[in-house]
Amino acid sequence: MARDLQRAVERPDVMTRTVRAAVALVPGAEDGSVSLVQGRRRITSEGVSSDLPRTFDHLQVATGQGPCLDSAFEHLTVRVDDLSADERWPDLAVRAADTGVRSCLCLQLFVEGDDLGALNLVSRRPRAFDDESEQVGLLLASHAAIAVADALHLQGVRRALANRDLIGQAKGVLMERHKVTSQQAFDLLVRASQDANRKLVDVAEALTATGDVGG
Known part of the structure; x- marks a missing residue:
């Protein structure tokens, strides 16, 4: 058993x-x-x-x-x-x-x-x-x-890895869109998360799926 x-x-x-x-x-x-x-x-x-x-x-x-x-x-x-x-x-x-x-x-x-x-x-x-x-x-x-x-x-562990990948993809979108560094893109994500009162990973998922951080 x-x-x-x-x-x-x-x-x-x-x-x-x-x-x-x-x-x-x-x-x-x-x-x-x-x-x-x-x-x-x-x-x-x-x-x-x-x-x-x-x-x-x-x-x-x-x-x-x-x-x-x-x-x-x-x-x-x-x-x-x-x-x-x-x-x-x-x-x-x-x-x-x-x-x-x-x-x-x-x-x-x-x-x-x-x-x-x-x-x-x-x-x-x-x-x-x-x-x-x-x-x-x-x-x-x-x-x-x-x-x-x-x-x-x-x-x-799997959830953490998946979240890390999502955040990485979202950072890539922001870096390309705004011509900013990786750290600056992360700061933008954090700010969007705080403004929307949503989890960082949820904001990242919305951004990668729709191109917008959502409401």
């Missing part, structure tokens, strides 16, 4: 392999997903193994409550023996009754700045998860967290 995760270099691939391994290895797990909270606001699902966890994730977002959200936001391991009888998330329990989810296990996966992740495992059977499930899940999550961190770092 650890080698399989290490071979995954893109974040979606890491999430998919993490969920696949968890469903195969964690006692009681039938399906799973990873909840991603970006900027502590936007919530999405990745690595979803079937429509069941996808629907369950959507219901938690819609109701603003649930074990997966608690796990991500509160950095907790949350185990639900029987969702229909659990009083912690009453709105979710009512709306999730038709999904078939009866028990679940949610484990914090990673914290990267304001981005959070939780591994969510579900079952159609009540009391499907036990202490062994938690122990195996936590071990898997610790391996997955390393792989996710590596993938996020790689994403950051």
